[in-house]
Amino acid sequence: MSNEFSKSYVQTFIAREEFRRQSNKVLHGHPSPGHWKPLDEPVEYLLDERSGYAMRSEFDVNLYVGTPFCIKTKPARCGFCLFPSEDYEGNSGVEDYIAYLQKEFEMYKPFYGSDHLASIYFGGGTPNLYHPEHYGQIMEFVDQLYGGVPADIEKTLEGIPQLFNEAKLRAISEAGFNRVSMGVQQLNDDLIKYSGRRQTRKQVFDAVDLCHKYNLANSMDLIYGWPEQTVENMLTDLKDAISAGVNHLTHYELNVAGRSDFATPKKRALLPTIETNIEMYQIAGDFLRSQGFEQVTVYDWSRKADTAEDIRKGSYDYEHSMHDFVEQEDGKVQRTKQVCGIGYAAVNFHPNGLDADDRSWIYMNQTSLKNYCQDLDDGKFPVGRGFMYNHQDVKLAWIFQSMQTMAINHVNYEQIFQESLISAYEEVWNELANRKWIVISDVDIQFIGNGQYYIPMLQSLIASIRLEEIRNAKKLTVKDIPVVVEATA
Numbered sequence: 255m256s257n258e259f260s261k262s263y264v265q266t267f268i269a270r271e272e273f274r275r276q277s278n279k280v281l282h283g284h285p286s287p288g289h290w291k292p293l294d295e296p297v298e299y300l301l302d303e304r305s306g307y308a309m310r311s312e313f314d315v316n317l318y319v320g321t322p323f324c325i326k327t328k329p330a331r332c333g334f335c336l337f338p339s340e341d342y343e344g345n346s347g348v349e350d351y352i353a354y355l356q357k358e359f360e361m362y363k364p365f366y367g368s369d370h371l372a373s374i375y376f377g378g379g380t381p382n383l384y385h386p387e388h389y390g391q392i393m394e395f396v397d398q399l400y401g402g403v404p405a406d407i408e409k410t411l412e413g414i415p416q417l418f419n420e421a422k423l424r425a426i427s428e429a430g431f432n433r434v435s436m437g438v439q440q441l442n443d444d445l446i447k448y449s450g451r452r453q454t455r456k457q458v459f460d461a462v463d464l465c466h467k468y469n470l471a472n473s474m475d476l477i478y479g480w481p482e483q484t485v486e487n488m489l490t491d492l493k494d495a496i497s498a499g500v501n502h503l504t505h506y507e508l509n510v511a512g513r514s515d516f517a518t519p520k521k522r523a524l525l526p527t528i529e530t531n532i533e534m535y536q537i538a539g540d541f542l543r544s545q546g547f548e549q550v551t552v553y554d555w556s557r558k559a560d561t562a563e564d565i566r567k568g569s570y571d572y573e574h575s576m577h578d579f580v581e582q583e584d585g586k587v588q589r590t591k592q593v594c595g596i597g598y599a600a601v602n603f604h605p606n607g608l609d610a611d612d613r614s615w616i617y618m619n620q621t622s623l624k625n626y627c628q629d630l631d632d633g634k635f636p637v638g639r640g641f642m643y644n645h646q647d648v649k650l651a652w653i654f655q656s657m658q659t660m661a662i663n664h665v666n667y668e669q670i671f672q673e674s675l676i677s678a679y680e681e682v683w684n685e686l687a688n689r690k691w692i693v694i695s696d697v698d699i700q701f702i703g704n705g706q707y708y709i710p711m712l713q714s715l716i717a718s719i720r721l722e723e724i725r726n727a728k729k730l731t732v733k734d735i736p737v738v739v740e741a742t743a
């Protein structure tokens with residue numbers, strides 16, 4: 255592996271990518287969904303096999319429940335959004351969807367029922383578009399699948415500020431949620447207009463106040479690198495969000511891609527330059543640190559706190575859980591953690607084992623609501639595309655996730671994968687150290703300075719040779735990989 259990353263390969267890669275817009279900040283993981291293919295075996299087969307692994311080491315599971323709907327905007331999809339979603343056409347479509355969701359929950363009963371729930375995340379789309387009575391109803395599906403929902407785990411519901419009214423937040427809290435993640439993007443009433451959203455700063459602050467009233471931990475998503483945004487606008491937003499008392503901030507760099515309105519030449523012309531984005535990243539970081547926030551990932555910031563309750567509110571178990579999906583104790587691997595996804599466009603990530611011949615995979619539910627419902631009508635799991643990991647992919651997925659936290663623990667890597675991370679990517683580390691983008695200690699490789707900003711590019715670099723191989727490979731099927739764990743059902 256190390257021989258493949260020659261000095262000139264690394265230097266050429268960085269020289270080519272350094273001044274391009276960084277991507278992958280939001281839709282991250284190795285390999286990205288662009289590399290996934292339809293699975294040609296029934297999902298039941300994979301789930302049976304997973305049950306075999308689960309019997310060897312019980313899984314801690316982070317459950318994601320997907321919602322398809324979003325309020326229509328002009329431009330479409332808030333102008334910038336790269337996530338799958340469907341237009342909200344009224345409550346009857348929502349009620350139909352909930353009935354399908356229930357069906358899918360029931361299908362997983364034989365496979366997921368004995369897992370331990372570690373956190374729950376209702377994402378989308380716009381999950382706070384439901385009526386108050388729906389939150390408890392969907393939480394009940396979770397309860398039935400897992401035979402109860404532990405009281406003390408994190409349960410997050412995501413949504414847009416203008417839909418978090420008092421009746422809903424009361425219902426959300428009564429349904430057992432203890433955390434709200436609000437997609438605000440911009441607090442400036444003029445700049446938010448580029449998204450076509452009818453959202454005002456007043457609505458944002460009212461929603462945050464209601465979260466406090468119902469004792470819901472709250473997190474706010476803000477985006478930098480937005481059309482016509484200046485460093486001053488960005489700092490004003492951060493300052494105001496902090497004054498409102500948010501427990502956690504997600505500060506994403508705008509990801510510009512695909513057919514979004516922001517990717518059109520007219521809007522691109524309004525975007526800050528890459529140099530300004532780098533400046534924004536550094537200035538925002540300095541400011542947030544000065545205000546008592548601690549950086550947890552390339553873009554996540556938690557308010558430092560003294561009491562256990564406030565520490566809990568600033569933390570974010572669901573998002574953080576996969577940054578280290580291998581539990582270790584006294585240097586020994588205990589077990590892997592998993593993501594189980596149910597609902598439209600939900601992702602299942604099953605790193606089942608860490609030996610060279612263990613089988614792991616990731617797959618995503620249908621991203622067209624029509625296909626999602628059709629599959630369930632046909633009695634099938636509504637899975638669209640997925641990816642089977644080879645051993646190298648599991649290692650890359652682990653490195654990729656660690657990099658999100660801006661430090662890779664090379665001692666842990668060596669214990670898990672029985673090889674040296676330092677020598678496997680020697681030329682990469684040499685180049686990054688020369689650029690003062692990393693420092694290597696006895697324990698970890700820490701990303702510093704602009705090395706942090708460039709983490710998405712560096713994740714792509716580390717995966718690049720394997721990705722080329724994947725691009726060239728024929729469609730990967732379950733049959734292509736030898737079965738090593740016997741199915742249990």
Ligand SMILES: C[S@@+](CC[C@H](N)C(=O)[O-])C[C@H]1O[C@@H](n2cnc3c(N)ncnc32)[C@H](O)[C@@H]1O
Pocket residue numbers: 280334335336337377378379380381412413414436437438439475476477506507508509510
């Ligand atoms: C998929 S949205 C779902 C939540 C909710 N519908 C909303 O809009 O806030 C989750 C978050 O992803 C982020 N996001 C979506 N598209 C993005 C992009 N192109 N660049 C940066 N962040 C993006 C936004 O900050 C958003 O709050």
Ligand code: SF4
Pocket residue numbers: 323324325331332335336337339378379380414437
């Ligand atoms: S940003 Fe949120 S509300 Fe807008 S289209 Fe994406 S998921 Fe929907």
